[in-house]
Amino acid sequence: MAEYETITAERRGAVTLVTLNRPKALNALSSKVLEDLIAAFAAFEADDTQRCAVVTGSGEKAFAAGADIKEMAEKPMADFYAEDMFSRWTSHFVKATRKPWIAAVNGFALGGGCELAMMADFVLAADNAKFGQPEITLGVVPGMGGTQRLTRAVGKAKAMELILTGRMMDAEEAERAGLVARVVPAADLLDEALKVAAKIAAMPPLATLAAKELVNAAFETTLDQGILLERREFHFLAGTEDKAEGMSAFIEKRAPEWKGR
Ligand code: CAA
Numbered sequence: 232m233a234e235y236e237t238i239t240a241e242r243r244g245a246v247t248l249v250t251l252n253r254p255k256a257l258n259a260l261s262s263k264v265l266e267d268l269i270a271a272f273a274a275f276e277a278d279d280t281q282r283c284a285v286v287t288g289s290g291e292k293a294f295a296a297g298a299d300i301k302e303m304a305e306k307p308m309a310d311f312y313a314e315d316m317f318s319r320w321t322s323h324f325v326k327a328t329r330k331p332w333i334a335a336v337n338g339f340a341l342g343g344g345c346e347l348a349m350m351a352d353f354v355l356a357a358d359n360a361k362f363g364q365p366e367i368t369l370g371v372v373p374g375m376g377g378t379q380r381l382t383r384a385v386g387k388a389k390a391m392e393l394i395l396t397g398r399m400m401d402a403e404e405a406e407r408a409g410l411v412a413r414v415v416p417a418a419d420l421l422d423e424a425l426k427v428a429a430k431i432a433a434m435p436p437l438a439t440l441a442a443k444e445l446v447n448a449a450f451e452t453t454l455d456q457g458i459l460l461e462r463r464e465f466h467f468l469a470g471t472e473d474k475a476e477g478m479s480a481f482i483e484k485r486a487p488e489w490k491g492r
Contacts, residue, residue: 233274235267239289240274243425245432247275247284254290260343261299269323276328282432282439284332285424286351288344291417294334294360297342300369317343317375324350325447329440331431335424336360337417341399346375349384352443354410355424356402357417362410363399383450384410435473436491 232240232247239250249271251258258264268286275284288294298317310316324332324347334340334351338359345362348354356362364377372378373394382390385408393400405411415423431439441464448457468474472492480487 237264238267238271240271244429245282246425246428247281249284249286250289251295252289257293257296257339258288259297259299260295261302272323272328276330283428285335285428287335287421288337293339294336295344295347296339297344320375331443333424333428335420337420342366343375346373346377349380353412356405356411356414357420358402358414359417360402361399362405364394365397368397435489437471437473438468441468
């Protein structure tokens with residue numbers, strides 16, 4: 232796979248493993264990290280052999296400690312606005328990525344780090360993970376979706392408290408609050424994330440795309456529209472070869488062979 236300056240990307244079977252690789256800066260999300268991640272995700276999305284991705288942080292301390300403060304400190308407001316700073320995170324890693332990806336969060340996931348994790352389809356957290364939106368302590372507010380995605384994930388009370396105080400929550404609290412799918416011992420995080428990703432990668436491809444699209448639609452539509460969309464995608468999948476194969480394999484008590492057709 233391509234070489235990048237601030238991340239690594241490797242294929243592990245059908246799973247692409249992307250590692251944020253600026254451990255000395257606690258994997259802070261600089262504009263170069265954004266460019267590298269966009270390229271790695273575009274390659275993942277375009278590669279038919281790759282079916283699920285895992286994003287994690289290098290080093291023991293952090294998934295990512297936020298947007299790069301040193302890069303933002305001297306930047307004038309006009310540049311923030313002219314660049315529409317941070318808009319490309321949502322457009323690339325949420326909107327343009329139809330295949331599933333998992334955030335495997337080790338250590339700090341703060342500010343943009345927490346926001347990147349929330350762009351993933353779900354978060355697996357190491358027991359040493361710490362989540363927070365400390366932007367207020369820098370004189371700003373979250374800018375990569377934190378006020379919206381954290382509120383949808385954990386509800387108003389906890390989101391408001393975290394965002395107004397900048398305090399961190401540990402992995403256990405994050406799991407209780409619904410931000411995290413599961414907490415695992417730090418030493419097992421990567422293995423577990425790759426195992427779950429491999430399981431997802433082995434599912435029927437079209438149903439996987441539909442399932443992701445439908446769960447995400449729950450955040451954007453009314454209940455009626457979402458349920459109609461779900462039914463229509465269910466009907467559409469009934470016309471696929473994989474539906475015929477999946478149901479025959481069940482009845483014949485054998486493993487299915489998916490074609491993605
Ligand atoms: N940007 C740039 N550099 C960062 C960084 C960041 N977000 N977070 C940490 N670093 C750098 C530190 O400056 C330090 O570099 P030097 O060795 O060159 O001084 C190195 O990483 C190690 O950090 P610390 O010495 O601070 O490590 P610590 O263990 O004492 O503290 C920490 C860890 C509590 C995570 C602390 O680093 C911290 O508070 N980081 C900033 C967290 C933050 O405010 N994030 C929000 C950023 S704004 C944002 O993300 C906007 C948005 O919504 C997108």
